[in-house]
Amino acid sequence: MLSSRLNNLVPYVPGEQPQDKKYIKLNTNENPYPPSPLIDRFLKEISRDRLRLYPDPNFVSLREKIAERHGLDPSQIFVGNGSDEVLAFAFYAFFDTMNGPLLFPEFTYSFYPVYGDLFGIRYKKVPLTPDFNIDLSLMLQNGPSSGVIFPNPNAPTGILLSIEQIKGFLNGYRKDRVVVIDEAYIDFGGESAVSLIRDHENILIVRTLSKSLSLAGIRIGFAMGNETLIQGLFRVKDSFNSYPANTLSQEIAKIAVSDEPYFRQVVEKIILTRDRLSTELKQVGWEVLPSSANFVFTRKKGVHGKEIYLRLKERGILVRHFNIPGIDEFVRITVGTEEDTTTLLKEIDACF
Amino acid sequence: MLSSRLNNLVPYVPGEQPQDKKYIKLNTNENPYPPSPLIDRFLKEISRDRLRLYPDPNFVSLREKIAERHGLDPSQIFVGNGSDEVLAFAFYAFFDTMNGPLLFPEFTYSFYPVYGDLFGIRYKKVPLTPDFNIDLSLMLQNGPSSGVIFPNPNAPTGILLSIEQIKGFLNGYRKDRVVVIDEAYIDFGGESAVSLIRDHENILIVRTLSKSLSLAGIRIGFAMGNETLIQGLFRVKDSFNSYPANTLSQEIAKIAVSDEPYFRQVVEKIILTRDRLSTELKQVGWEVLPSSANFVFTRKKGVHGKEIYLRLKERGILVRHFNIPGIDEFVRITVGTEEDTTTLLKEIDACF
Numbered sequence: 001m002l003s004s005r006l007n008n009l010v011p012y013v014p015g016e017q018p019q020d021k022k023y024i025k026l027n028t029n030e031n032p033y034p035p036s037p038l039i040d041r042f043l044k045e046i047s048r049d050r051l052r053l054y055p056d057p058n059f060v061s062l063r064e065k066i067a068e069r070h071g072l073d074p075s076q077i078f079v080g081n082g083s084d085e086v087l088a089f090a091f092y093a094f095f096d097t098m099n100g101p102l103l104f105p106e107f108t109y110s111f112y113p114v115y116g117d118l119f120g121i122r123y124k125k126v127p128l129t130p131d132f133n134i135d136l137s138l139m140l141q142n143g144p145s146s147g148v149i150f151p152n153p154n155a156p157t158g159i160l161l162s163i164e165q166i167k168g169f170l171n172g173y174r175k176d177r178v179v180v181i182d183e184a185y186i187d188f189g190g191e192s193a194v195s196l197i198r199d200h201e202n203i204l205i206v207r208t209l210s211k212s213l214s215l216a217g218i219r220i221g222f223a224m225g226n227e228t229l230i231q232g233l234f235r236v237k238d239s240f241n242s243y244p245a246n247t248l249s250q251e252i253a254k255i256a257v258s259d260e261p262y263f264r265q266v267v268e269k270i271i272l273t274r275d276r277l278s279t280e281l282k283q284v285g286w287e288v289l290p291s292s293a294n295f296v297f298t299r300k301k302g303v304h305g306k307e308i309y310l311r312l313k314e315r316g317i318l319v320r321h322f323n324i325p326g327i328d329e330f331v332r333i334t335v336g337t338e339e340d341t342t343t344l345l346k347e348i349d350a351c352f
Numbered sequence: 353m354l355s356s357r358l359n360n361l362v363p364y365v366p367g368e369q370p371q372d373k374k375y376i377k378l379n380t381n382e383n384p385y386p387p388s389p390l391i392d393r394f395l396k397e398i399s400r401d402r403l404r405l406y407p408d409p410n411f412v413s414l415r416e417k418i419a420e421r422h423g424l425d426p427s428q429i430f431v432g433n434g435s436d437e438v439l440a441f442a443f444y445a446f447f448d449t450m451n452g453p454l455l456f457p458e459f460t461y462s463f464y465p466v467y468g469d470l471f472g473i474r475y476k477k478v479p480l481t482p483d484f485n486i487d488l489s490l491m492l493q494n495g496p497s498s499g500v501i502f503p504n505p506n507a508p509t510g511i512l513l514s515i516e517q518i519k520g521f522l523n524g525y526r527k528d529r530v531v532v533i534d535e536a537y538i539d540f541g542g543e544s545a546v547s548l549i550r551d552h553e554n555i556l557i558v559r560t561l562s563k564s565l566s567l568a569g570i571r572i573g574f575a576m577g578n579e580t581l582i583q584g585l586f587r588v589k590d591s592f593n594s595y596p597a598n599t600l601s602q603e604i605a606k607i608a609v610s611d612e613p614y615f616r617q618v619v620e621k622i623i624l625t626r627d628r629l630s631t632e633l634k635q636v637g638w639e640v641l642p643s644s645a646n647f648v649f650t651r652k653k654g655v656h657g658k659e660i661y662l663r664l665k666e667r668g669i670l671v672r673h674f675n676i677p678g679i680d681e682f683v684r685i686t687v688g689t690e691e692d693t694t695t696l697l698k699e700i701d702a703c704f
Contacts, residue, residue: 001530001554002584003448005471011590017406019413025405034401043395049386051569051604053377054369054562061371081433084593096355118591119357178353202353210406217403217599232354238363239470241436247569248600252403 012114015320024343026334027318029185029295031214033266033337036259039252046251055247057238062250065257066222070194076224078233079253081244083184083208083221084111086233089240090149090204090223091115093232094178097122100144105134107327109155109182121146132157132289132297136169148173151182153190156322156332158291163191170200178229180204185293187212187267188274194224201226211294212267213256218249270294274335280345284352299329300352308352315347364466367672376695378686379670381507381537381647383566385618385689388611391604398603407599409590414602417609418574422546428576430585431605433596435536435560435573436463438585441592442501442556442575443467445584446530449474452496457486459679461507461534473498484509484641484649488521500525503534505542508674508684510643515543522552530581532556537645539564539619540626546576553578563646564619565608570601622646626687632697636704651681652704660704667699 015028056062059079067074080086095102095116101124104112116123126142129135134154139145153160166181173179183205186192194205204225210216223233237244245253256263278288278296288298300308308331309321320332333344367380408414411431419426432438447454447468453476456464468475478494481487486506491497505512518533525531535557538544546557556577562568575585589596597605608615630640630648640650652660660683661673672684685696 001446001528001580003444003446004450005448006445006584006587009587009591011587012594013590014406014409014594017409019408028406030406031404034399034404037400039400039403043398043400046395047386048389048391048395051391052383052386052566054366054380054382054568055571056371057366057369081596081598082593084595088592092355092357094353094355096357098356114591118588176353214404216406216595219407219595219598228353232358235358235361235363236470238365239361239466240440241434242364242366243436243568243571244433246433246571246598246601249598 009117010114012111016318018318023316023318024336024340025318026336026340026344027320028216029211029293029334030216031211031266031270031294032335032340033214033269035214035252036256036262038255038259042251042255046248050247055243055245055250057242059245059250062245062254065254069257069260070224072194072197072224075227076197076230078223078230079245080221080223080237082210082219083182083206085244086206086221086223087111087180087182088115088118089233089236090178090180090206091121092119093236094180094204094229095121095147097146099146099177101146103139103142103145103148105150105154107132107157107324109151110322112149133159134161136161136165140169140172145177147177147179149180149182151184152193153185153292155185155293156295156320156327156330157289157297158185158293158295159289160190160292163193163196166193167196170196170203175202178202178204180206182206184208184211188294189271189292197225201228204229209253209256213263214266215252215256218252220245220249220253270335273338273341277333277335277341277345281348284349295332295334297330297332299331303352305329305331311351312347315351317344317347361469362466364463368670370670375668375670376688376692377670378688378692378696379672380568381563381686382568383563383618383622383646384687384692385566385621387566388608388614390607390611394603394607398600402599407595407597407602409594411597411602414597414606417606421609421612422576424546424549424576427579428549428582430575430582431597432573432575432589434562434571435534435558437596438558438573438575439463439532439534440467440470441585441588442532442558443473444471445588446532446556446581447473447499449498451498451529453498455491455494455497455500457502457506459484459509459676461503462674464501485511486513488513488517492521492524497529499529499531501532501534503536504545505537505644507537507645508647508672508679508682509641509649510537510645510647511641512542512644515545515548518545519548522548522555527554530554530556532558534558536560536563540646541623541644549577553580556581561605561608565615566618567604567608570604572597572601572605622687625690625693629685629687629693629697633700636701647684647686649682649684651683655704657681657683663703664699667703669696669699
């Protein structure tokens with residue numbers, strides 16, 4: 001009874017979300033600090049009566065707030081049910097197979113090949129450099145392609161591309177193919193490519209409220225780019241779900257996006273803790289890739305990544321292991337609070 | 353820069369959702385009564401801290417509540433970001449083109465052809481009977497098909513198929529093709545086909561919390577069917593968005609699904625008002641199709657549906673008009689409160 005489409009579909013597997021047992025949860029890059037305190041007031045005051053009506057299908061007031069924060073026009077903003085939905089729509093809207101494969105880095109967000117398979121889009125994985133950087137020049141040397149997508153900083157490595165590297169790439173790449181830059185982690189130390197939208201009509205920047213804004217639970221992501229691309233995304237959205245972003249999430253997102261001072265505070269704390277975590281891991285002989293994200297990608301000579309994951313889980317700490325040859329020695333550890341980090345380092349000391 | 357996929361896509365157009373001016377809003381079948389009062393308590397008590405974590409990707413506790421209410425096992429339940437998302441996933445998961453076209457009624461929920469176009473699924477519209485009923489025997493007489501989908505009661509007509517009619521159809525149709533029954537409006541007077549799941553492995557029942565449970569704003573829909581079908585839906589979901597239902601919506605849905613006494617009260621009021629509205633419209637010479645939904649589909653001899661829509665809008669009442677030959681004389685009017693209905697009837701009296 002199932003469609004033949006399902007035969008080739010290998011679903012994405014997210015990090016564990018244990019619903020019962022308490023772990024120090026450093027496996028899905030959630031923010032260890034709560035979102036803006038203004039959200040509590042909103043939740044106390046809202047009446048259930050608003051929930052009987054459909055949400056705004058065009059996200060007008062949320063797009064205004066996002067546009068304001070990023071110095072853009074609301075017509076340059078699209079909103080979705082988490083950045084995963086925005087990314088899926090982007091695959092559908094921009095990437096054709098007949099123009100050659102879609103390009104993305106060999107080790108990157110593992111949902112990209114899944115979206116490709118979902119919509120029948122051919123793709124090619126472009127190897128990283130030996131030190132795990134995204135190799136943009138190798139992408140340029142590739143034959144004809146139907147577009148490019150990469151995260152910046154990359155996941156799960158955490159390594160950042162500079163804005164100059166991205167500019168160089170955009171200048172060398174075709175202007176009539178879309179380049180999606182997935183900036184899920186950009187707030188933790190990178191420079192956003194949002195300033196390049198004016199001069200590059202073919203770039204789409206995708207963001208999430210799940211990481212730096214501590215709102216993984218509300219499922220809001222957005223995209224920024226020129227109006228033609230945004231209208232393309234709306235076209236797909238309007239053919240899939242008129243109302244993908246619910247009323248409460250739209251309202252909460254507006255509050256979070258507007259509370260810049262609180263956001264700065266949270267991000268600074270995480271950056272400090274990340275740098276401490278990297279330093280102390282290196283002091284006990286672990287290799288840590290240079291991270292500009294809210295996680296570190298790290299390995300310990302002589303211990304397989306799976307073994308690291310298992311030993312830490314036994315001790316009540318969840319980290320993420322990817323069982324993929326080439327990066328399977330590593331684990332990805334989300335930056336928690338200072339206390340989480342102290343516990344983590346103590347346990348690592350005890351069991352490795 | 354846009355994919356050729358977009359060329360053939362004609363997006364669904366939902367009813368207006370005015371964000372500013374106040375109307376009596378009878379155009380999108382929202383419930384005029386608020387959802388369960390228990391939701392207010394939940395909103396007052398929940399802390400923003402929960403929102404920093406991802407929601408349960410498998411909707412475990414919500415599926416338990418839904419299963420309990422409908423006498424099923426949680427493995428027979430799927431949850432999505434509104435029933436529109438559930439329907440879209442069902443199209444992708446079950447309907448192949450190579451087996452012949454997908455069948456649905458000629459006049460029905462206008463998102464169906466859009467999903468077909470989105471995923472490249474060929475479909476065939478099966479005419480209604482002269483009195484606007486879904487013609488199940490005509491569907492059986494059709495050649496090979498890849499599946500069937502219809503709402504019960506149908507939209508926008510509001511006309512119900514009896515459980516016997518559906519049984520008869522299922523007995524005559526192939527067992528290896530999926531039949532999706534979209535029960536968005538079943539609570540307003542129809543008998544659900546949920547009891548047929550045990551004997552019919554090929555039926556999927558789709559429901560929404562947007563209508564009878566007054567929760568259009570939270571975007572939760574669900575599907576009920578045998579485990580193979582449910583697993584197929586999860587496979588598509590996991591290839592599209594790990595977390596389509598946010599934390600607040602899952603929690604609110606659990607409350608609403610469990611508050612049966614409040615639900616009964618609301619539905620009974622709406623049924624009474626619907627019957628009054630139908631009766632009084634007929635008394636002033638309007639034709640009203642027999643409705644088992646929370647709306648009526650009605651026309652007035654000598655006045656085009658568009659004209660009815662425009663005159664009522666001018667008087668502050670929004671109803672829905674479909675500019676589709678064959679049903680364009682009609683308007684669809686959502687059943688509001690008793691007061692809304694009194695005002696509506698007064699305005700109709702004044703301007704027709």
